Amino acid sequence: MSTKEDVLNELLKRLDEAEPEGADELAKELLEKRGMSPVELVNALSKKLKEIGDKFGRGEIFLMDLVGSAEVMNSVMTVLRPALEKSKEKAEYVGTIVIGTVEGDIHDIGQRIVASMLQAAGFRVIQIGNDQPPENFIKAAEENGADIIGASALLTTTMPVQKKLIEELKKRGLRDKYKVIVGGAPTSPEWAEEIGADGHGADATEAVEVAKRLIGKG
Amino acid sequence: MRGGLKGGQLKILTNDQIYDIHLAVLKVLEQHGIKIEHEGALKLLKDAGADVDFKTKIAKIPQYLVEESIKKAPKTIRLYGRNPKYDFVLEGLRTYFGTGSGQTYVLDLETGERRRCTFKDMEELTRLGDALENIDFAMGSGTASDAPSGLMGLYEEKAVLLNTEKHFVMYSYHGAELTKLQIKIAELVAGGEEELRRKPIVTLYDEPQSPLIFGRDYIEALFEWVKKGLPIVWAPCTQSGATAPVTLAGSVVQTSAESLGGNVIIQLLNPGTPFIYGGVPLVLDMKYAVTSYTTASTLLMAVMLAQMSHYYDIPLWGTTGCTDSKLTDAQAAAEAALYIAAAALSGQNLIHDIGYMDSGLLCSADFIVICDELIGMIKRLLQGVEVNEETLAVEAIKEAGHAGSYLSLKHTRKLFKQEHYLTDLLSKSSWRKWISEGGKDLTKKAREKARKILKEHEVTPLPKDVVDEIDKVIKSAAKEVVH
Ligand code: B12
Numbered sequence: 001m002s003t004k005e006d007v008l009n010e011l012l013k014r015l016d017e018a019e020p021e022g023a024d025e026l027a028k029e030l031l032e033k034r035g036m037s038p039v040e041l042v043n044a045l046s047k048k049l050k051e052i053g054d055k056f057g058r059g060e061i062f063l064m065d066l067v068g069s070a071e072v073m074n075s076v077m078t079v080l081r082p083a084l085e086k087s088k089e090k091a092e093y094v095g096t097i098v099i100g101t102v103e104g105d106i107h108d109i110g111q112r113i114v115a116s117m118l119q120a121a122g123f124r125v126i127q128i129g130n131d132q133p134p135e136n137f138i139k140a141a142e143e144n145g146a147d148i149i150g151a152s153a154l155l156t157t158t159m160p161v162q163k164k165l166i167e168e169l170k171k172r173g174l175r176d177k178y179k180v181i182v183g184g185a186p187t188s189p190e191w192a193e194e195i196g197a198d199g200h201g202a203d204a205t206e207a208v209e210v211a212k213r214l215i216g217k218g
Numbered sequence: 219m220r221g222g223l224k225g226g227q228l229k230i231l232t233n234d235q236i237y238d239i240h241l242a243v244l245k246v247l248e249q250h251g252i253k254i255e256h257e258g259a260l261k262l263l264k265d266a267g268a269d270v271d272f273k274t275k276i277a278k279i280p281q282y283l284v285e286e287s288i289k290k291a292p293k294t295i296r297l298y299g300r301n302p303k304y305d306f307v308l309e310g311l312r313t314y315f316g317t318g319s320g321q322t323y324v325l326d327l328e329t330g331e332r333r334r335c336t337f338k339d340m341e342e343l344t345r346l347g348d349a350l351e352n353i354d355f356a357m358g359s360g361t362a363s364d365a366p367s368g369l370m371g372l373y374e375e376k377a378v379l380l381n382t383e384k385h386f387v388m389y390s391y392h393g394a395e396l397t398k399l400q401i402k403i404a405e406l407v408a409g410g411e412e413e414l415r416r417k418p419i420v421t422l423y424d425e426p427q428s429p430l431i432f433g434r435d436y437i438e439a440l441f442e443w444v445k446k447g448l449p450i451v452w453a454p455c456t457q458s459g460a461t462a463p464v465t466l467a468g469s470v471v472q473t474s475a476e477s478l479g480g481n482v483i484i485q486l487l488n489p490g491t492p493f494i495y496g497g498v499p500l501v502l503d504m505k506y507a508v509t510s511y512t513t514a515s516t517l518l519m520a521v522m523l524a525q526m527s528h529y530y531d532i533p534l535w536g537t538t539g540c541t542d543s544k545l546t547d548a549q550a551a552a553e554a555a556l557y558i559a560a561a562a563l564s565g566q567n568l569i570h571d572i573g574y575m576d577s578g579l580l581c582s583a584d585f586i587v588i589c590d591e592l593i594g595m596i597k598r599l600l601q602g603v604e605v606n607e608e609t610l611a612v613e614a615i616k617e618a619g620h621a622g623s624y625l626s627l628k629h630t631r632k633l634f635k636q637e638h639y640l641t642d643l644l645s646k647s648s649w650r651k652w653i654s655e656g657g658k659d660l661t662k663k664a665r666e667k668a669r670k671i672l673k674e675h676e677v678t679p680l681p682k683d684v685v686d687e688i689d690k691v692i693k694s695a696a697k698e699v700v701h
Contacts (some may be wrong), residue, residue: 062504063460104392106427113507114669156322157367157391185579186322186363204507 004034008041011076012048016155018068020075027076031083038083042091046122049073055118063113070116093124095215098140099150100128101184107154110184112203114150117204118211134168136162141178143174147215150207153184162187163195177202183207219305220354222312223600225337226565230518231525239471239526244281246475251278252430254483256437258354262486264625269499279482287485288478291532294493295449297355297568298417300407301383301678305417308355308494308533311565313600314539315558315593316345316355317586318571318578319374319389323358325545325575325582327668332544332580335360337373339576339581342672343573344381346583349675352593353586355385357423359573369397372403372692375420379407379679380685381537387451387570392440397422399695401446409678416447421449421568423535426476428454428461437483444484451568452480453535457509458519460502466515470522473497481532495527496535509577511540512553517560524564539589540574546585546661549630550575554585555592557613562576583668591643591664598639608633643667 002010011026013019030036049069056066084091099115101108108130115125126144128136137149149169153159162182169175181199182192193201199214201207212218231239251269253276254260260277264270269278275356294309301579306314324335324343343359358374365373371391378386388400400422401414408414422443443450454476456462460470481493499513499519503510510516520537527534538561543549561569571578572593573586603609614629624630643663658666679685 059505063502063507064464064504106433109457109502110507156363157363157370160367184579186361 014073015048020072027079038087039089039091047209049120067116094122095147096124097148098126098146100132101130101152103133105158106130108169110153114204114207121208134165148179150181156186192195222314222379224311225313225562226311228563236529242471243474247279251276252479255434259437259483270594287482290485290489293531297385298419299384304384308567313562314354316570317357317359317573321581323580327583334363336364337362341379341381344378348382349403349671354515356382357387387421391441393435397439397442403508418448423451426454428456444487444491451494451535453496453642455498458501495532496538521564524566533567536561536569537571539572540570544576554589558592558596583665587664587668
């Protein structure tokens with residue numbers, strides 16, 4: 001007979017090996033038959049994903065391994081989310097971040113990598129996709145009770161939209177409610193300062209460091 | 219008129235493999251299709267017989283449409299400079315080299331500092347390319363980050379058309395409106411709509427969005443450009459492992475499908491429009507999460523694409539002269555040399571991106587100068603050897619005699635220049651002479667050459683009224699386009 005620990009380990013192994021096959025069923029089994037609370041399960045998964053993220057940081061595994069693991073996490077989360085919403089306990093997220101690429105810009109590879117890394121670092125990540133106007137960042141932040149908004153711009157021509165986002169937040173009286181971090185190849189710490197953003201991340205690792213620091217978890 | 223030397227000596231695919239790739243391309247287009255965010259293009263394809271779903275915007279393109287459009291694309295394309303001595307003909311195995319555009323940063327020529335690139339940098343880098351012997355065409359090296367953001371495309375066009383007499387391959391930045399203005403400026407310089415069509419001094423570089431999406435803005439730009447019958451590059455920047463399969467063959471299949479899918483629209487819109495096939499083969503570095511331009515894989519894919527273009531008999535948009543190094547160092551020169559050799563020897567045609575550094579984010583004058591030097595050497599390779607009575611030199615061997623010297627032979631004096639290529643900057647002198655000349659490394663010499671060119675080289679200016687008109691277009695656009 002397999003124990004609860006056996007099933008959990010089996011699921012964590014799926015995460016480790018970026019193997020989605022059967023992960024949903026294992027999660028369901030843990031919740032429905034093994035009496036694991038959804039929060040307990042999310043925390044166990046997040047811890048594992050963090051280990052995986054750290055391995056990537058140390059160069060022990062490759063990007064596709066990390067992204068693959070994050071994808072497994074995503075698919076398990078679809079099973080977990082309804083249970084979590086019903087549950088009274090709160091999952092121990094480091095924080096919630098809305099991330100997307102700004103309007104007029106369709107470069108989204110970097111932003112997706114940042115999302116995976118943040119997830120691996122224990123954040124709840126709301127991805128809104130590319131070509132997104134400031135309104136959509138704000139709407140997603142409001143709906144999800146986010147702590148941080150992250151905006152990516154890869155073109156010199158779309159960097160000004162990051163500025164617009166900040167102006168829009170000010171206009172709506174929401175500037176102090178969210179930390180804003182910006183990124184993307186042509187952006188820089190100086191640009192972030194110029195437009196009044198709270199932080200800048202040159203790559204995914206720095207994005208995580210900055211995000212944590214901004215909400216006092218770094 | 220410039221003659222491009224013929225490459226094509228380097229092949230890695232067998233005929234059978236080329237055919238397999240082609241069949242896979244047809245399958246992707248017919249079975250999986252392309253998502254096209256443009257009603258007009260979808261209608262065009264539907265009317266021509268494609269299986270179009272207007273809800274999902276996916277067009278599945280049957281094989282015969284792809285094949286027909288390949289046949290309709292011209293096999294030889296003449297591109298013009300504003301000075302006729304720079305005209306050239308793209309065809310078959312002929313190779314031509316040009317710079318690359320859009321880098322955000324530049325290494326300052328005086329201080330070596332990495333800083334944001336400006337309009338003035340674009341002007342200078344273009345003028346440098348105009349002077350360099352082995353650069354056949356220009357792109358807008360760098361980015362005018364000091365220009366209003368919505369007008370970048372127009373500032374790029376101005377920087378280049380004013381500062382080179384060579385052919386210009388121009389970025390499509392966004393949408394129909396901007397493209398119309400880009401065309402207007404090109405017509406001003408060419409001397410009118412008809413003149414530009416007859417002698418296109420500008421080619422548009424427009425892109426699909428991998429995997430398998432044709433974005434609205436970029437198809438709008440394509441429509442404006444192709445309606446005028448002007449030459450167009452439709453080529454994706456596929457990143458193997460991220461926006462294209464991790465396998466090299468799979469990446470080439472997807473790149474080809476995206477490029478040839480665009481050609482179907484182009485040839486339906488305006489049959490016979492000069493279309494340049496290809497893609498920029500990139501990989502996503504799985505260790506650092508950064509785009510790589512120059513790896514063994516990108517070189518292999520570049521050679522594969524060249525072979526595919528020869529199979530289709532459509533000129534290729536080639537890539538070369540790139541490095542992922544952050545400065546003009548040994549890595550930069552080594553990567554550029556390997557890439558230039560691969561691009562030239564595989565017989566790519568319109569070969570761009572000379573001067574791309576740090577994943578396409580950085581440019582520098584000294585690196586462009588070094589690439590020019592390397593291309594000179596590779597060109598000698600492409601010339602190959604002549605084997606005839608005179609070059610076999612049996613008579614000369616006899617004449618020199620046992621233990622004799624060839625230095626004094628007329629044969630040597632007569633044939634030296636034909637046989638041996640002399641480089642300009644690469645150090646070939648003795649140690650003593652090198653020291654006496656300052657003991658400078660290649661980068662330092664390249665920097666000095668760049669400074670000298672920028673001090674001395676002049677480009678025939680455009681007539682003042684034309685420049686005024688260009689400025690008027692930009693000024694009026696400042697009111698409309700900026701968003
Ligand atoms: C791939 C690519 C494309 C693909 C994009 C596909 C996709 N799905 O994303 C396609 C072909 C569609 C494309 C199109 C264009 N592109 Co493009 N593209 C690139 C390229 C080669 C790589 C981008 C990439 O994926 N990098 C890899 C990722 C992992 O890195 P990254 O995005 O920088 O992200 C990292 C960091 O920046 C940071 N980060 C990113 N986002 C965020 C967000 C936050 C909050 C934080 C904290 C951190 C952070 O962390 C990430 C991970 O480490 C770049 C060159 C380059 N090296 O950037 C040009 C580049 C960005 N493109 C450029 C241009 C000009 C264009 C086009 C206008 C060209 C055209 N004529 O068609 C169009 C514009 C389309 C549009 N409207 O957006 C220029 C920009 C020039 C400029 N100065 O503005 C570049 C620099 C190339 C060049 N030299 O010309 N492009």
